[in-house]
Amino acid sequence: MQLKITLIILLAGLNAISQNITAQLIDKNTKTPIPYATIKTGNNSGTISNDEGYFTISSKSQNLTISCMGYQSKNLTLQDIKALNYTIALHEALNQLGEVYISNKNPNADSIINKVKQQLNTNYSNNLYKHHIFKRDTDNVDFTNLDFEIEKASHVKKGNLESANASFKILSKTIKESDIVNFRDFKGTFYTLNQDSTKLVVQKATSLLDAKNDFSLEQIQEKAQNIVLKYLDTTKTYKLKSGLFKIEDSLSLKNGDQEEKHKQEYNIATLNKSTRSLVKHAQFFEDSFLNTLLDFNLYEYNYIDAVFNSNELTHIISFTPKKGKAKYTGQLYISDNTYAITQMHYKYYKNRHGQKVNLKFVLGVKYIENVSEGTLLFEKDSNNIYLPKYIKRTYGSYFYVKRDVKFIENSNQKSKVNFSFKIEGNNSNKEELLFTSHSKLNLEEFKSITQDSVVPYQQLNKFEKTLWKNEQIIEPTLEMKAFKAE
Numbered sequence: 455m456q457l458k459i460t461l462i463i464l465l466a467g468l469n470a471i472s473q474n475i476t477a478q479l480i481d482k483n484t485k486t487p488i489p490y491a492t493i494k495t496g497n498n499s500g501t502i503s504n505d506e507g508y509f510t511i512s513s514k515s516q517n518l519t520i521s522c523m524g525y526q527s528k529n530l531t532l533q534d535i536k537a538l539n540y541t542i543a544l545h546e547a548l549n550q551l552g553e554v555y556i557s558n559k560n561p562n563a564d565s566i567i568n569k570v571k572q573q574l575n576t577n578y579s580n581n582l583y584k585h586h587i588f589k590r591d592t593d594n595v596d597f598t599n600l601d602f603e604i605e606k607a608s609h610v611k612k613g614n615l616e617s618a619n620a621s622f623k624i625l626s627k628t629i630k631e632s633d634i635v636n637f638r639d640f641k642g643t644f645y646t647l648n649q650d651s652t653k654l655v656v657q658k659a660t661s662l663l664d665a666k667n668d669f670s671l672e673q674i675q676e677k678a679q680n681i682v683l684k685y686l687d688t689t690k691t692y693k694l695k696s697g698l699f700k701i702e703d704s705l706s707l708k709n710g711d712q713e714e715k716h717k718q719e720y721n722i723a724t725l726n727k728s729t730r731s732l733v734k735h736a737q738f739f740e741d742s743f744l745n746t747l748l749d750f751n752l753y754e755y756n757y758i759d760a761v762f763n764s765n766e767l768t769h770i771i772s773f774t775p776k777k778g779k780a781k782y783t784g785q786l787y788i789s790d791n792t793y794a795i796t797q798m799h800y801k802y803y804k805n806r807h808g809q810k811v812n813l814k815f816v817l818g819v820k821y822i823e824n825v826s827e828g829t830l831l832f833e834k835d836s837n838n839i840y841l842p843k844y845i846k847r848t849y850g851s852y853f854y855v856k857r858d859v860k861f862i863e864n865s866n867q868k869s870k871v872n873f874s875f876k877i878e879g880n881n882s883n884k885e886e887l888l889f890t891s892h893s894k895l896n897l898e899e900f901k902s903i904t905q906d907s908v909v910p911y912q913q914l915n916k917f918e919k920t921l922w923k924n925e926q927i928i929e930p931t932l933e934m935k936a937f938k939a940e
Contacts, residue, residue, distance in 0.1 A: 458476075458618070458670065458773065459526060463830075465500045465519065465712055466581055466752050467560045473513055474510050474511065474574065474922075474923060474924065475510065475511055475512075475532060475535060475921065476508060476509070476510045476744050476929060477502050477508070477509060477535050477540040477541065478503075478506070478508050478509075478540065478541050478542070479491050479507045479509070479520065479542050479543075479544060480507060480543050480544070480621075481525075481543070481546070482540070482544060482545050482546070483546065484526045485543075486523065486602065487503075487505075487506060487507025487508075488507050488522055488544055489503055489505045489506070489507055490502055490503060490522070490829060490831055490844065491503040491507075491509075491520055491521065491522035491525070491544070492520070492521050492831070493509050493511060493518055493519075493520050494518060494519045494520075494521070495511055495512075495515035495517075495926075496515070498569050499515075499890060499891055499926065500518075500890070500926070501888065501926045501927070501928070501929075502831065502844045502888060503522075503929070504845065504928055504929045504930075504931060505931060506931055508781060508929040510927065510928050510929045511544070511741055511918075511926075512652060512700060512881050512924045512925075512926075514924065515532070516531060516532060517531055518530055518531075519528065519531070520542065520544065521763065521764040522796055523546055523761055523763045523768065524545055524546060524547055524761040524762070524763070525544040525763065526544065526545045526546070526547050526733065526762075527544070527764050528544060528659070530542070530693050533914055533934070534933070535734065539722070540682075541564060547761060547762040547763075554769065560585060560757040561757055562770045562938070563755035563756055563757040564750070564755055566657035566755075566757075566769055566771060566793065567748060567750070567786075568773065569793040570748065570786075570788055570793050570794070570795060570916060571731055571748055572793070573792065573794065574911040575739045575793040576792075577752070577792055577793070577838075577839070578737070578738050578794070578839065578840055579777040579839050579841075580646060580649050580739065580894065581646065581647065581648050582646065582647060582842070582894060582895040582897065582900060583645075583646045583892055583893070583894060583895060584643060584644075584645055584678060584892070584893045584894070584899075585643070585644040585645075585646070585841075585889050585891070585892050585896050586642075586643055586889070586890045586891045587641070587642060587643070587644050587729070587763055587887060587888065587889055587890065588598055588639070588640075588641050588727075588887075588888045588925075588926065588927045588928060589639070589640055589641075589642075589729060589732075589885070589887050589888075590638065590639050590884065590885075590886045590927075590928055591636075591637070591638040591728075591883065591884070591885050591886075591887075592636070592637050592638075592884040592934075593636045593638075593878075593882070593883050593884070594634065594635050594881065594882045595634040595636065595669065595881045595882070595884075596634070596879050596881070597629050597630050597669070597877065597878070597879040598630075598878050598879045598880070598889075599876065599877070599878035599879070600617075600625075600626040600629055600630060600674075600679075600875075600876070600877055600878075601626070601676050601874075601875065601876040602622035602625065602626065602681075602873075602874075602875045603619065603622065603873070603874055603875075604618055604619060604871060604872070604873050605680065605858075605872040605873065605874055606870070606871070606872040609870065610685060610686065610940065614685040615685070617683065617685060618681055618684070618685045621681045621684075622681060624659045624815075625678065625681065628775050629669050629674065632664075632669060632918075633664070634669055635664075635933075635936070635937065636661065636662070636663045637661070637917075637930075637934055638641075638660070638661050638662075638671045638720075638911075639659065639660045639661075639662075639922075639927070640656050640657075640658065640659035640664070640720070640909075640911070641656070641657050641922075641927070642655055642656040642657055642658075642725075642923075643657070643857055644726075644729055645776055645895060645900055645903050646733070646735070646871075646895075647735050647897075647900050649730075649733075649739050649742075649823060650730075652726060652730045652733075652904045653726065653900070653903045654722055654725055654726040654729060655862065655870075655903065655905065655906070656720070656722060656725065656904060656906075656909040659874065659909050659910070659911035659912070659914070659921075660911055660912045660913075660914055660921060661718070661911050661913050661914065662914045662915075662916070662917060662934070662937060663913070663914075663939065664915075664937075664939035664940075671853075673711070673761075674875075674877060675857070677709060677877055678781070678873070679873075682861060682871060682873050683861075684901075685862075686861065686871065690863045691820060693861075693862040693864060694851050694891065696882075698727060701925050718910055718911055718912070718913050719729070719908040719909065719910050719911065719913050720908065720909050721907070721908055722905055722907060722908060722909055723905075723907070725909075726887070726905065730762070732845055732847060732885050732887050733842065733845065733887070735828065735845060735847060736830050736832070736842040736845050743865055744798075745867070747773060747782065747784075747786075747788055747798075747800070747917070749780075751776070751777070751874075752775065752779070753773045753774065753775060753777055753780055754772075754774050754775075754776045754778040755771050755772070755773050756771065756772045757769065757770075757771055757773075758764075758770040759786065760772060760790070761787075763787070763796065763797075764865070765791055765792040766790070766791055766798075766825060767789075767791070768787050768788065768790065768796065769788045769789075770785055770786070770787055770791060771785065771786045771788060772784070772785050773785075773786065774803060775803050775806070779807070780803075781802055781803060781806040781807075781826075782800045782801065782802060782803060782806075782826075783800070783801065783803040783886075784798060784799045784800030784801060785798065785799050786798050792834075792838070792840075793828075794831065794832065794834075794840045795840075796831070796832050796833075796840070797813065797829075797830065797831050798830045798831070799827075799828070800827060800828055801826065801827035801828075802827065803827065804822070806822050807822055807823055808823030808824075808826055808849075809821070809822075809823045810822045811819050811839045811864040814854060814856075815868075818854075818855060818857060818858075819855055819856075820852070820853070820854035820855065821851060821853050821854075822851060823850075823851045824852055824911065825848060825849055825850030825851070825882060826847075826848070826849045826850075827847075827848050828845070828846050828847040828848060828850075829844070829845075829846045830842065830844070830845055830846075831843040831844040831845075840931065841889065841892050842889055843884065843889055844886070844887065844888055844889070845885075845886070846884065846885070846886045846887075847884070847885045847922045848885075849882070849883055849933075850880060850881060850882035850883070851881060851882075852874075852876075852879075852880050853878070853879060853880070854877070854878045855876070855877045855878075855880065856874070856875070856876045856877075857874065857875055857876075858872065858873075858874045859872075859873045859874070859875070860872055860873075860907065862875065874899075888926070888927070888928050890926040908932075915938060915939040916937060916939065917930050917934055917935055917937065917940045
């Protein structure tokens with residue numbers, strides 16, 4: 455009996471030890487949240503604060519160091535955090551620029567950018583690394599206009615047409631009022647041979663989605679088609695013809711019931727490709743995104759200020775387009791000691807955009823990539839090489855699709871139903887990548903890594919923190935914590 459009681463006490467103690475601790479960083483004076491602060495829990499471990507200033511660490515991390523651009527670094531214990539009621543106020547670092555530069559003139563921005571370019575090969579390396587990562591994708595869709603209508607159907611009863619169009623109105627209302635969002639998380643190990651050759655091993659993956667509010671363009675078209683089929687002769691099959699779609703051999707309402715359920719798996723090759731694309735945004739090589747931002751032919755640079763980051767003087771330099779083909783504006787944070795870019799924020803410059811397709815009056819399609827912005831954070835390893843700590847990229851677009859579709863009955867009569875739909879809205883995708891540790895690889899180690907084809911993911915109705923217990927992740931935003939599927 456005594457042994458049983460002892461085991462219960464020990465298990466309770468272990469459970470208490472394994473609890474994660476969440477805290478928020480705020481500005482001492484303004485009380486506003488502080489995002490993108492680095493929380494170091496060991497020589498090769500740690501996390502960052504999210505957009506709302508929150509971070510989570512394991513209770514096994516007894517000591518931590520918090521550092522953030524423009525703020526005084528802070529060393530704390532878990533007991534200190536508890537005593538502060540899990541809200542940590544950081545003091546702004548004093549700007550001592552006047553003491554450093556005995557001059558009335560600010561340092562020259564172009565000169566600093568030149569030194570950055572000269573030190574790229576010394577400060578950064580892309581090849582043969584093993585990265586432990588956590589990645590989160592957040593997809594949002596906002597449909598602003600949906601219009602469905604059966605334009606012509608001589609063999610369909612008037613009552614059926616009225617019922618079908620009433621169903622379309624309900625579908626449109628449901629989609630427009632839906633909170634269409636999908637959160638996808640995975641934890642894994644990312645191996646890099648170079649910027650173009652990588653491998654990914656995934657240890658855990660989840661998807662947070664309300665299946666009833668999952669309205670992709672393909673699914674909307676399928677739902678609308680099923681409404682049309684519902685009011686036709688359901689004993690017959692139909693060919694589907696559109697200006698951009700092939701004619702189907704046989705389409706009927708019953709086909710959907712026979713479809714195999716979607717497997718809850720992620721394609722790892724796709725995950726690897728998207729991760730590699732995101733990591734490339736934080737790498738320097740010929741024609742890379744970052745190299746383009748350091749091109750004097752494309753951008754103008756202005757010295758803004760100097761701040762301290764972990765007691766290291768850091769220059770803040772803004773960049774704006776000099777020529778029409780340059781698209782971005784933002785700020786670079788550059789170490790005065792090593793001339794490495796340690797942090798960067800960027801977004802589209804006013805009236806600039808990415809890919810644009812306007813075939814609205816020819817093919818009924820319009821697309822404009824109108825949002826592209828991001829944040830990069832680097833940290834220095836034991837070999838004085840700067841490696842990415844956190845990458846965030848958000849991109850969004852406006853879309854317009856108008857389709858005229860014919861349902862052609864598979865019979866001698868070949869009765870036709872003309873159906874049209876118009877969909878308009880905006881979508882956005884936010885990718886976040888947290889690097890929890892790095893280590894060097896050799897070529898043989900890279901070759902020995904085997905990448906699987908798929909990985910199963912756990913479908914969630916709400917965020918479950920216990921799934922990531924004692925693991926370093928990006929703390930979910932309040933939107934993600936409040937999300938709950940029907």
